[in-house]
Amino acid sequence: MPENSTVENSTVENQAAENQFHVAPWGRDSWPGTLDQPFATLPAAQRAVRAGTAAMRADLVVNLHAGRHVLTEPVELRADAGDSGQHGHRVVYQAYGHGTPDRAAAVLSGGRAITGWQPGDVDGVWLAEVGDLTTRQLYVNGHRAPRAALHPGIPGRVTKTATGYVTDSTVPQGWRNPTGIEFVFQGVYPWSEARCGVAAISGDEHSSTITMVQPGFERALGLYAAEWHGEIPNGGEIPNGIEIPAGGGTVAFDGLAAPSSAENSTSFLTEPGTFVLDRSNPGRHVLHYLPLPGEDPTESEIIAPVLEKLVVGKGTAEHPLHDVVLRGLTFAHAGWDRPSGPGGFLHYHGNAYYGGGPLQRVEIAEGMGHVSVPGAAVLVPSNVEFSSAERIALLDNTFVHLGAGALAFSGGGADNAVIGNVVEDVSGGGIAVNTGNGVRIERNLIHHIGREYRGSPAVWVSDSRETTVARNEIHDVPYSGVVIAGGDNAARVQVVENLIHHTMTVLADGGGIYLSGPQGASFASGTVVRGNVIRDTITSYNFGLYTDYGASWVTVQGNIVHRGDTPIVLRVTPPLENVVFLGNFWDDWPQDVEHPPAGVTLAGNTVLPKDDFDRALAADPAGADILAGAGRGDARRTR
Template structure:
């Protein structure tokens, strides 16, 4: 038996293969029959070899769950990069074969010790000082217990919160753990703010919200619109009846979360923080669930993988493939700053605010001077030739994957990304990132303003042949900037986006995207269906978008296929050879900065049949999505 063998029998294997298994020992040499037990042990062996690599060095993870007690940190300065043209690869054993094993990298903690709770049918477990916003039961994300509407009765907003003529909130348990949710605080945004105190008498209740979050929210979420914004998620206006509006997304919360008093829906949970250091999880099971048999996991870590380098010494030539990354969270929104979402993956964490005038002073929005980025649970800074291939990212409490800093030539290819609180992939600056052949769905589960893929101020990024669906905001967002150039959004299948918020699209672009059509953004061959909520556009070029070619795409079942009149106006935006099911407003006399040519309007009823009957339309439909081959050269950019 392996357990009977001595701990230090021989020297480590020098074949270029290392092995890790839950049944291994860190004192063993990391061979197939005597594997390491943990990733840190394998990493120490890697670091001892990288300076003298003469082939790829592959770390094979055998079947099992690898529970981390700290983020797995890949550090260029510590020797984690590949060298001499060779890679360091961490992979599931048997990657790419029918015998590929299932290796899970987890930042979670199994919750045990359940017993009957104070709510009929509920379970409770003491969890010490654990902080979590997520709980996973038998692999399913359990929502936090909630109450809608967020406040009953007739509600008045005050400088510190709200007053209602209902006395019901005075009975809510553990009020300082309660979080109010404000969807459509801007139409594309959603805010979350904790309760600080609930007081009242026989006639009314006063709810005081956490500071500085509520003061900051009152400063940030101020806007006036000149036609074109819906009234609210509950009663959106039709496009014909939109009117000028002074927006108050904080008028009242739409829901309240995380009190035992709300624990009525089976399958939901609450984290009770009434006693510091002795927090209690409450869970109301689904029919048939047994606490003695259920696997219940709460995230503990906020990062699973951290890859870091510098511009002078980037992390480089590292590949992660065939692995599952699960059970990481993010708890900053629980604090006094709340979560004041602004746009895409940005939020306000204090500092200077700017009032931006629109439409010749008849409208404005307020924006943060230096917004913060919602983090990713797998995050790389200053990375070069880092590849994520064939992995699964699931049950995550922030974003899934993030690249930032002066990186280049990174790849996110063939992954499955699902059940994520924020975005699937974020590329903030850098050059040459490829995001291809991924299946991305059910993201933005908690932070509804998160797009599936967000590219900002980056160069030569290719987002191609992905399938994206069931997204609360936009599918793909490309934000321009001073470094933006040559982004390609090619032959993706995008459907069921904008399922919660508004003023977005299947594909959304804003800002200057380059310096010419050749240097700008190309959106070609995408199929966009079912852009769900009112006030959206299937293909949305917004807020001064410039140097964009939108060619040979299909748009079906959106509020409107494209928009032509925005503020600041579009400049050098070309819509060529597209198929859609409605005449865009203003298409007969487009703005001077817009080119419209050879676009085809097909009837909304019978659209699929008409598209399939058109050879060009049928070719677009056949090429979009993950089944098509990787994208090649990109002809057709406007000149």
């Protein structure tokens, strides 16, 4: 899709009125969908679109007027139902007035307003009955209210058992609604965070026994089984602070030894602005909310997600969905309830988690240890998803207050564009490409994602060809900024001129940009990482620009890495093959730089002083050019 594509540059201002439909919260579906008599709902507008696509002579445009457009079911865009553009034209869903200063604030919401709040028996806590609602998120006056939590997760001296935990503290026996509690295991592997539910709590005057929900806990015991061993002459440390004594030894890394926190009991409801959902009475669930100072729940907008999908675009390999544009819209208030189920949420890596089935043992390095990995990992879903789709464009939208990932493409497809969007306050990842050709991810702002599933990257690209990740700004994410997972079909991926900062704010063993596995079959078809600025990779044990796990056919050229634990890594298992680091700027030499492994080439890289990095960079013409070119620039130019 060339830079001057009609996806970005065409306008609809001069199209005839018969090609325009309007939707407004105050409209009626019995009206004709004109500016003066708009439809009330998107399904009504979609029916009008489907009736007109076969005879299209121009773009068909659906204008959403200001307000909250509440969806009672996901918007399904289907190739077999007439939702694709035809005859070289497109179907466009846009905020009314898009491209003008008067653009409407149109929100597609999968949520439900929570009303009927009453003061509870506990001072300051308010209650609302919500029927069978099973939300994991709550949004109060436009802000995410966290679930009430306890740190650490279990008080006292804790011992892990085959079915849960025993502690010498009797405090857990007094926790209210124990079957609603969820334990969080931050850093269960250094790059992962897991969630498992509590089934029961019992005990006596000396100790408490906590029994965990199955099969989630049993699966966790199998997945998070790791061991490091070997000889470290002067003593040392491996990820997550596990020490190996001088002379070597064997250490079983146990990320399940005790939870880092516990969530969702009214006993934990002590922090203003937090909530709990009590599901102990089936069909009569109760939300408990402790307001912020000065906040009155009866006068506040409080929204809980109901839907798990907002938009689903579907085609097939033979008949893909195609030529659809979504622009200027806000997608909000969708959830994902599976982690609350008996399987919990057993994160493995990036967008992948373990849902059961065979496990495989993988050696970390020869003679140094092993981890377990899923035989078939499952991908975290997104609240807006497209599969087998071509020439789909998402432009200038906002994805906010979401309980899964924001946006994903899967099932093949080609020539899709994600340009100029904002992704923020999302429980999972930002933008994901799970196979597909020619996807452009450009000039987006992605920040404060991974709010619940902290191993989620801002951008995830797996097994994709000719995907471009360019000129985005990514910041304040708990794990890696961009993950390129490679794969058998991966080829010609470009990660260029992105500004990535404040990544790895929670977990370890990741980077601002992370690549793993085969990235092509030659340098011509491999991945290019060029012109990116990576700063402030926060936690210990990270690499600002991380080529890992047998990455091959990668060109890393003209990037800036500053304030990371280590700028790059050269020795990994399996080893790097055909990886070139050329003309980069960083603030420290990587380990083994004088004797790099056989599969790595380093040339023309420059180390600048940590404490005077910016001045030294600005004084170097090449470094100054890289710095000036990274980031979104004027990201919201005419689309």
